[in-house]
Amino acid sequence: MTQVLCKDFCVAINDIKSGVFVNGKFCKDPAMVFNTLGISLARLDFAPYGLNPPHTHPRGTELLVVIEGTLLVGFVTSNPNKLFTKVLNKGDVFVFPIGLIHFQFNIGKTAALAFAGLSSQNPGVITIANAVFGSVPPINPDVLIKAFQLDKNVVEYLQKAFAPN
Known part of the structure; x- marks a missing residue:
């Protein structure tokens, strides 16, 4: 299977065997749809x-x-x-x-x-809250506590809320 470097868009595909899985959908390989x-x-x-x-x-x-x-x-x-x-x-x-x-x-x-x-x-596209509080693996809570001047419980709550399924 071809490695997909970009997952910012999806051109839908009917044949899942020849597609790639992008953001929960089967799509054409992005390298095959760029039209410059x-x-x-x-x-x-x-x-x-x-x-x-x-x-x-x-x-x-x-x-x-x-x-x-x-x-x-x-x-x-x-x-x-x-x-x-x-x-x-x-x-x-x-x-x-x-x-x-x-x-x-x-x-x-x-x-x-x-x-x-x-x-x-x-x-x-980078959604700020998702990127900061939902990264995998998670950003060390001590970093976020200090960066955003938040209580540890708030940081833990936000990381849980934005954690991917």
């Missing part, structure tokens, strides 16, 4: 008050277009850590710079729909 267009597109469906939690794309800038609903979006710069937010309505567009932590939150009572275009066919 340098872009990717994602549809984001938000339930009322739904959240796309803080995450980053280490290899791509994201352009978000709201199709329906109202989203609170934001990103954080570094040095200094400054938060930029905006409430977006139908037709609004927002750019999340490459590598910066960002989020989208449906602040409406109805569903919201957005499309995200990314400046890479493989932008990657």
